[in-house]
Amino acid sequence: MKTIFALTPKDLRILFALSFLLEPALGAQLLDGIAAVVEDQVITLTELHQRTETFLKEQKGPIGIPSEQLERQILEQMILETLQLKLAARKGIEVSDEELQRALVQIARKNGMELPQFREALIAQGISYPQFVQWVRKQLLLPKLYRYLLQTQVEVSEEEIDHFLATERDRLLRQHRYRVGHILIATGEKRSPEEILKARHKAERLVEELRRGLDFAQAAIALSADRYALKGGDLGWRRLDQLPTLMVDIVPKLERGEVYGPIQSPSGFHIIKLLDVEEEGEDRFEFHLRHILVKTDPVTTDQKARALLEAIREKILGGEDFGALARLFSEDPSTAPEGGDLGWVKEEDLEPEFIDLVTRLGQGEISRPFKTSSGWHLVQLVAKRERRDDEEILRQRARKFLVQRKWQETLGRLLQRLRQQANVEVLVGG
Numbered sequence: 001m002k003t004i005f006a007l008t009p010k011d012l013r014i015l016f017a018l019s020f021l022l023e024p025a026l027g028a029q030l031l032d033g034i035a036a037v038v039e040d041q042v043i044t045l046t047e048l049h050q051r052t053e054t055f056l057k058e059q060k061g062p063i064g065i066p067s068e069q070l071e072r073q074i075l076e077q078m079i080l081e082t083l084q085l086k087l088a089a090r091k092g093i094e095v096s097d098e099e100l101q102r103a104l105v106q107i108a109r110k111n112g113m114e115l116p117q118f119r120e121a122l123i124a125q126g127i128s129y130p131q132f133v134q135w136v137r138k139q140l141l142l143p144k145l146y147r148y149l150l151q152t153q154v155e156v157s158e159e160e161i162d163h164f165l166a167t168e169r170d171r172l173l174r175q176h177r178y179r180v181g182h183i184l185i186a187t188g189e190k191r192s193p194e195e196i197l198k199a200r201h202k203a204e205r206l207v208e209e210l211r212r213g214l215d216f217a218q219a220a221i222a223l224s225a226d227r228y229a230l231k232g233g234d235l236g237w238r239r240l241d242q243l244p245t246l247m248v249d250i251v252p253k254l255e256r257g258e259v260y261g262p263i264q265s266p267s268g269f270h271i272i273k274l275l276d277v278e279e280e281g282e283d284r285f286e287f288h289l290r291h292i293l294v295k296t297d298p299v300t301t302d303q304k305a306r307a308l309l310e311a312i313r314e315k316i317l318g319g320e321d322f323g324a325l326a327r328l329f330s331e332d333p334s335t336a337p338e339g340g341d342l343g344w345v346k347e348e349d350l351e352p353e354f355i356d357l358v359t360r361l362g363q364g365e366i367s368r369p370f371k372t373s374s375g376w377h378l379v380q381l382v383a384k385r386e387r388r389d390d391e392e393i394l395r396q397r398a399r400k401f402l403v404q405r406k407w408q409e410t411l412g413r414l415l416q417r418l419r420q421q422a423n424v425e426v427l428v429g430g
Contacts, residue, residue, distance in 0.1 A: 035075055037425045038082045045428070048075055054298075055230060064215060065222040073221060073229050075426065076419075080227065083418040085138060088145040095140045103136050106331055110294055110308050122299065135298065146411070153410050156402045164398045178251050180243065181216050181233045181273035185262070186225035186416065203262035203269035210259045216273050225268065227415060234275065236373055237351065241401035244408045247272060267416050285347065287358055288382040290322055290340040293332040295375035305376040309369035313378055316366055322380055331375065344385075346397075354379065 035048040052074050056063075063070065088094075108118035119129050185203040187196050206223065210216055217232025224233055240248055246263055247270075254260055254274035261271035292312060294305040312329060316322050323339025330336040347355055353372045361367060361381040369376050 033427070035426075035428050036079055037427070038079055039086060039423050041082055041086075043075065043078050043082065048078065048428070051078060063221055064218040069222045071428065072426075073224075075428065076225075077227070077230060079422075079424055079426075080415055080419060081138070081142075083422050084142060084145060084415070087418065088141055088148075091145070091148060093141065093144050093148055095137050095144070099140060100133070100137055103140055103331075104133065106329070107136065107297060107300065110300060110329060110331075111304065112308075127298070132298065139297075149411065149414065150403070150407055153414070154403055154406045156399050156406070160402055161395055161398045164402060165394065169394070176252065177237050177239055177278040178243070178274065179237050179276040180235045180247065180251060181220065181275050182226055182228060182235055182247075183216070183220045183224040183233050183261075183271040184226040184268050185223070185271070186268040199269055200262065200264070203271060207259060207261050207271055210271065210273070216259070216275075225416075226412070233273075237278070241404045242408065243405070244412065245405055246270060246409075248405065267412060285359075285384055285386060286344050287347075287350075287384050288344050289342040289358065289379055290326065290382055291332070291335065291342060291377050291379040292322075292326045292330040292340050293335075293375050293377055294329065295331045302371070302376070306369045306371075309376055309378050313366055313368070316378075322366070340380075 033045045034042050035045050036043045048071060052067075052071050055070075055074060104118075105115050108115045111118060111121075113121060122129050122132055183206070185199050185206070187199045191199070206214075206219060210219060217234070220226075220229050220231075220233030223229075226233065228235055235243075240252070243251060246265055250260055250263070250272065251274060254272075256274055256276060259271065259273045262269035263272070264270075292309065294300070294308055296302055296305055300308075308329070312325050315325060321339075323341070326340030327336055330340050332340070335342055350358065351372045351374075353370055354377075357367050357370055358379065358381055361379075363381055363383060366380045367378060369378055371377075
């Protein structure tokens, strides 16, 4: 019978500390120590410091919180990321070698190189190619996990759609877009009444401080247990269907800059701030669009992504085929094989940056490169037409509205449950 040895976090720390005796090269890399042990996986201090350094480089200015607090928040994000990858493995979700190779070739080409040349360039810059490959694999795997969870964890019944259309039809026809800040003071489902009361008092004090002028983004980075903490709690621009249910009835009533909370849920106490709102307007048009998406990564900076798209735009204006270039360069896996074709898209299905730009384009015109939360884009307006909202289309939109609303809540609960149930030992930050 085969013997299986289960390593505890203590065993892993001992092996980690002694690894330099077994493998000198590995030991030299790991001598700085362990930041955390997540189940059977180690997060090193080197990895934590590198992630922190990358985060700080991306900020436009000082973040205003102690470095220890920042590192602890970044470590929590790394722990959650590790747990999600483990969940994907348990569910049998994988990135095939073909998918990985295709993504690597795409990244190399957008940097103006073939893959062997790109690999040498990374090594010359002191970047470990195997580590870069693992980073790319993770970027491909997490969206696959989210699609699986969306399909298996979120259901919307016909009765729910009927009720929504009977009570909230106007939300499908006329919508605001909101930019919301969010802070979560976590409690979870297994905390004692005393711990929950302590968390409530902490949230109430924080609300008072925020209303007196405490910087919301800094407070979120330092204190929030939400997965958007390192973005200053900024959820980005969202329609109501993209907000958690607990915010749906509150956010439309807030004034710009207003802080509201705390709101209790099974996850903890929520504090929200309306950062901005786009004025309501009835959508009358839909657009046939094509686009090319270039994402940033540890090698492709914003400047490189924009420069690449400028060069692609010049090629198109010079007579080269948009579709052929989209198939070659676009990193949108759902549209690249179709030459970047997004099909007919309604205004409410577009990010605000898209809407502002698309409504100014003439038929056949190609935009300059612009940035959204997904990356950098070129977009072409193929055609434009008045909308036709029959009852079946409204039902489809209502279903999408409800799915998006439930998804935000489901993912938040899932991540918190993963964290609470996992065997995690944090060894830094006190």
